[in-house]
Amino acid sequence: MALNDKSRNEAVLKAITANRLRDGEVIFLAPGPDLGWVERLDDAALFEDATTAETVLAAAKAKAEGEQFAVDVYAFDLRVTDGQRVPVKTRERIRALGPTVRIDLGKQAAA
Amino acid sequence: MNHIAPGRNAGVYSYDDIDRRFVAERVEQFRAQVERRLSGELTEEEFKPLRLMNGLYLQLHAYMLRIAVPYGVLTSRQLRKLAEIGRKYDKGYGHFTTRQNLQFNWIKLEDTPAILHELAEVDMHALQTSGNCVRNVTTDQFVGAARDEVVDGRVYAEILRQWTTLHPEFTFLPRKFKIAIMGSDADRAAIRIHDVGVFAKRNERGEVGFTFYVGGGLGRSPFVGKLVRDWVPEEDFVAYLEAILRVYNQYGRRDNIYKARIKILVHELGQEKFTQEVEEEFARLRGPKYRLAPEIVDEIRRRFGGPAFETLTDEPESFQAAKAANPDFARWVAVNVLAHKVPGYAAATISLKPAGGIPGDATSEQMELVADLADAHSFGELRVSHAQNLVLAHVRQDELFTLWTALEANGLGTPNAGLIGDIIACPGLDYCALANARSIPLAQAISARFADPARQQAIGELGIKISGCINACGHHHVGAIGILGVDKKGEEFYQITVGGDPTLTTAIGDILGPAVTADETVDAIEAIVEVYLSNRHDGERFIDTLKRVGHGPFKERVYAAH
Numbered sequence: 001m002a003l004n005d006k007s008r009n010e011a012v013l014k015a016i017t018a019n020r021l022r023d024g025e026v027i028f029l030a031p032g033p034d035l036g037w038v039e040r041l042d043d044a045a046l047f048e049d050a051t052t053a054e055t056v057l058a059a060a061k062a063k064a065e066g067e068q069f070a071v072d073v074y075a076f077d078l079r080v081t082d083g084q085r086v087p088v089k090t091r092e093r094i095r096a097l098g099p100t101v102r103i104d105l106g107k108q109a110a111a
Numbered sequence: 112m113n114h115i116a117p118g119r120n121a122g123v124y125s126y127d128d129i130d131r132r133f134v135a136e137r138v139e140q141f142r143a144q145v146e147r148r149l150s151g152e153l154t155e156e157e158f159k160p161l162r163l164m165n166g167l168y169l170q171l172h173a174y175m176l177r178i179a180v181p182y183g184v185l186t187s188r189q190l191r192k193l194a195e196i197g198r199k200y201d202k203g204y205g206h207f208t209t210r211q212n213l214q215f216n217w218i219k220l221e222d223t224p225a226i227l228h229e230l231a232e233v234d235m236h237a238l239q240t241s242g243n244c245v246r247n248v249t250t251d252q253f254v255g256a257a258r259d260e261v262v263d264g265r266v267y268a269e270i271l272r273q274w275t276t277l278h279p280e281f282t283f284l285p286r287k288f289k290i291a292i293m294g295s296d297a298d299r300a301a302i303r304i305h306d307v308g309v310f311a312k313r314n315e316r317g318e319v320g321f322t323f324y325v326g327g328g329l330g331r332s333p334f335v336g337k338l339v340r341d342w343v344p345e346e347d348f349v350a351y352l353e354a355i356l357r358v359y360n361q362y363g364r365r366d367n368i369y370k371a372r373i374k375i376l377v378h379e380l381g382q383e384k385f386t387q388e389v390e391e392e393f394a395r396l397r398g399p400k401y402r403l404a405p406e407i408v409d410e411i412r413r414r415f416g417g418p419a420f421e422t423l424t425d426e427p428e429s430f431q432a433a434k435a436a437n438p439d440f441a442r443w444v445a446v447n448v449l450a451h452k453v454p455g456y457a458a459a460t461i462s463l464k465p466a467g468g469i470p471g472d473a474t475s476e477q478m479e480l481v482a483d484l485a486d487a488h489s490f491g492e493l494r495v496s497h498a499q500n501l502v503l504a505h506v507r508q509d510e511l512f513t514l515w516t517a518l519e520a521n522g523l524g525t526p527n528a529g530l531i532g533d534i535i536a537c538p539g540l541d542y543c544a545l546a547n548a549r550s551i552p553l554a555q556a557i558s559a560r561f562a563d564p565a566r567q568q569a570i571g572e573l574g575i576k577i578s579g580c581i582n583a584c585g586h587h588h589v590g591a592i593g594i595l596g597v598d599k600k601g602e603e604f605y606q607i608t609v610g611g612d613p614t615l616t617t618a619i620g621d622i623l624g625p626a627v628t629a630d631e632t633v634d635a636i637e638a639i640v641e642v643y644l645s646n647r648h649d650g651e652r653f654i655d656t657l658k659r660v661g662h663g664p665f666k667e668r669v670y671a672a673h
Contacts, residue, residue, distance in 0.1 A: 019169055019173075021148075021149070021155075021220065022149060022219065022220055022221045023173065023174075023219035023220060023221060024169055024170075024172070024173035024174040024218070024219060024220060025173065026171070026172060065154075065155070066151075067151075068148070068149060068150070068151045071155050071169065072169065088601060089601055090540060090548075090549075090598075090601065090602075090603060091171070091540060091546075094171060094540060094541060095171050095172065098172065099172070099541035099542060099551075100541055100549065100552060101469055101541050101549075101551045101552055101555065102469075102541075105202055105217070106172055
């Protein structure tokens with residue numbers, strides 16, 4: 001995953017994210033029917049159409065909140081270019097990587 | 112009742128058993144709340160206000176814990192504990208804030224009760240560092256030390272801390288409430304940008320009284336605090352604040368978060384009507400119950416203890432010789448050291464703004480070093496400034512060279528207090544869930560551009576303040592040069608303001624022109640400085656040159672290429 005979004009012409013996809021309740025870790029909804037969660041955007045489920053994303057978001061939110069697993073569950077936009085998943089907004093790029101001023105910290109540190 | 116020995120953490124308020132029991136009970140209460148949240152007994156909606164009342168936010172990467180440093184004063188022991196918590200529960204560093212507090216950015220909810228328990232062991236907590244209550248009362252970082260001090264604001268800040276903590280009437284205000292108090296002729300606490308700004312002074316008989324400014328604040332709608340009363344006698348200090356808060360609690364808007372701060376109430380009612388309401392309430396409640404008796408003030412003052420200063424003289428020979436032999440030390444003294452009220456002593460600012468560094472960040476190792484230096488040179492006591500630096504307030508002048516040598520060897524000797532490299536910056540989009548743009552990289556780029564200490568000193572007093580969103584945690588409105596990060600269709604842009612002033616002559620800066628990119632912003636700052644230097648008269652500060660020549664020359668140069 002890259003910080004810079006240079007893929008303006010690529011299709012906009014959606015992914016679903018949240019923070020894990022017990023430790024606040026940024027997590028992403030995993031592919032598959034179980035509505036599980038992963039820690040890396042590269043492993044997250046991607047949705048091509050907004051309607052599907054909304055439907056899955058509602059189910060994931062209900063399950064995650066019901067199980068006290070995640071908070072602040074929402075969907076965000078991203079593009080895939082040259083095989084890299086790049087969130088459209090800087091905010092989501094920073095959440096997916098870590099602070100740009102401390103590249104030794106966050107998910108980018110373990111990349 | 113505890114009695115502290117002079118010299119050991121002197122000048123820091125000493126908890127008694129009641130204080131300790133209270134904080135310990137709150138830790139256990141929050142531990143139970145966390146357990147109930149993790150078990151599902153509490154929903155997030157129910158839990159969120161409880162965690163916020165204990166200083167725990169959910170930010171971009173993790174939970175953020177904001178720890179109260181009452182009026183910015185703490186002991187070496189407390190700083191060591193913060194260093195330990197940073198290493199044990201966070202990622203080895205913390206961030207000192209514009210409200211004189213400390214924030215940890217990588218906290219786990221499940222660890223929070225243990226952290227609060229450890230904080231309580233050193234008489235610290237995170238109570239009321241968030242939520243719609245009275246927040247940490249801030250003051251001058253040189254309180255109790257500055258040569259120009261008239262009244263020791265710590266005593267009254269501590270009285271306010273005790274009065275406001277869990278005050279049943281003011282725990283659910285329309286919005287958060289920030290009080291700053293200043294007891295010197297110079298305003299180093301930016302009191303008129305607070306909900307209530309208190310200016311402590313003495314009358315011709317030497318009695319203590321207070322001037323109250325109300326309705327200041329930055330954010331979406333910046334206002335300068337209005338004078339509500341010029342003289343409130345010491346015995347009415349609490350009563351008058353109670354009256355202000357009652358009027359706010361009764362009339363403040365709860366229907367619109369953007370109009371809920373007291374500044375909007377003062378603005379909408381008008382200064383005269385608001386003052387009338389406060390005075391009527393004050394007349395109703397004034398009496399024995401709210402009277403601040405001199406015995407109480409004396410007892411609080413006593414609980415601060417006091418450094419056992421020696422009888423010394425200013426400018427001892429060894430100090431003069433060290434300055435003469437070492438120009439870098441002499442520069443640090445000229446820029447970072449303030450005259451002390453006791454001859455032979457000085458107050459030293461430890462800059463947390465190295466060129467290219469992150470404003471306000473300190474590693475656990477740096478905190479431990481400063482704690483050791485506080486023990487060695489400043490009676491085991493230190494301060495956090497609202498400019499995000501640390502201060503050793505009571506250093507013998509003949510020990511300043513030793514202190515500086517240790518600081519310099521550990522990257523803490525930057526001579527830029529109050530200069531262009533001493534940038535105030537909020538965490539911005541690198542950490543904060545509310546931010547629209549990053550603040551820190553811009554601060555780093557600007558401080559790197561102006562890294563040369565001689566150039567900074569030649570430019571003189573010039574405060575740059577950066578906020579990553581309109582909430583203005585970086586105080587950009589009152590920066591001589593202010594920078595506000597904005598989001599334009601997903602891209603970060605920065606709006607530049609000039610002419611802001613955080614002192615008693617408070618002024619909100621004016622927007623210079625259209626927002627520019629981060630790279631353009633650094634060049635724009637350079638251009639503004641060049642215009643200033645080419646126009647200034649001898650000894651003239653940036654804001655004074657700006658007032659004299661107007662915005663025109665600055666605007667013309669900054670936007671010349673556009």
